[in-house]
Amino acid sequence: MYRELITFEIAGQIFALDIMAIREIRAWTPVTPMPRVPHFVAGVVNLRGTVLPVIDLAARLGWQPTEATPRHAILVCQVNGQSQGLIVDSVSDIVGLNTETLQPAPTAGHDEVVPFLEGLVAIEEQMVMVLDLNALSASGDMAFAA
Numbered sequence: 001m002y003r004e005l006i007t008f009e010i011a012g013q014i015f016a017l018d019i020m021a022i023r024e025i026r027a028w029t030p031v032t033p034m035p036r037v038p039h040f041v042a043g044v045v046n047l048r049g050t051v052l053p054v055i056d057l058a059a060r061l062g063w064q065p066t067e068a069t070p071r072h073a074i075l076v077c078q079v080n081g082q083s084q085g086l087i088v089d090s091v092s093d094i095v096g097l098n099t100e101t102l103q104p105a106p107t108a109g110h111d112e113v114v115p116f117l118e119g120l121v122a123i124e125e126q127m128v129m130v131l132d133l134n135a136l137s138a139s140g141d142m143a144f145a146a
Contacts, residue, residue: 001098001099001100002096002097002098002099003018003019003096003097003099004018004019004020004094004095004096004097005017005018005019005094005095005096005097005128005130006019006022006025006075006091006092006093006094006095007091007092007093007094007095007123007128008073008075008088008089008090008091008092009088009089009090009092010057010058010061010063010066010088010089011058011063011064011089013129014092014123014126014127014128014129015057015088015128015129015130015131016095016097016121016123016128016129016130016131017075017077017130017131017133018130018133019094021077021078021079021133022075022076022077023076023077023078023083024076025073025074025075025076025091026047026073026074026075026076026085027070027073027074028068028069028070028071028072028073028074028087029045029074030045030068031043031044031045031054031068032044032045039059039065040055040056040057040059040060040065041053041054041055041056042054042055042056042059042065042066042068042087045074045085047076047083047085050083052076052083052084052085053084053085054074054084054085054086054087055084055085055086055087055136056087057086057087057088057136058087060116060136061112061113061116062112062113063112066087066089068087071089071090072087072088072089072090073087073088073089073090073091074086074087074088075088075091077133079133079134079136079137080134080137082137084137095123095128097121097123097130101121101122102118102119102120102121102130103119103120103121104119104120105117105118105119105120105129106120113129115135116131116132116135116136117129117130117131117132117135118130118131118132118135
């Protein structure tokens with residue numbers, strides 16, 4: 001089966017998401033912080049009159065929180081009927097993927113990223129981590145952000 005992915009960078013690593021889940025790519029706009037939300041929820045932004053929760057993807061993956069600048073972007077995704085934004089360092093490209101080339105995520109170690117991976121794929125001699133949006137949003141903590 002063939003899929004299209006959008007690739008992007010976070011903390012020097014290349015990730016990808018299924019393009020069908022992406023609704024738009026927004027230039028960085030400052031977020032309004034919210035009280036009593038999980039540490040990886042950067043805040044909310046106004047998306048054409050709708051409150052959009054914005055997730056710091058680096059923090060969600062267990063890395064240092066993003067110090068966002070105008071060079072960052074927000075990927076607006078649709079997950080389980082709800083929109084959410086994901087802060088990424090930069091958006092790279094749209095690539096085609098034959099799903100048979102997708103390798104399972106490694107099970108060794110206790111890397112905080114592995115539970116959020118659908119798999120790994122080599123694209124143009126780079127290893128790309130394909131994220132599973134449902135796993136990223138599965139946490140009960142996400143209910144507070146919506």
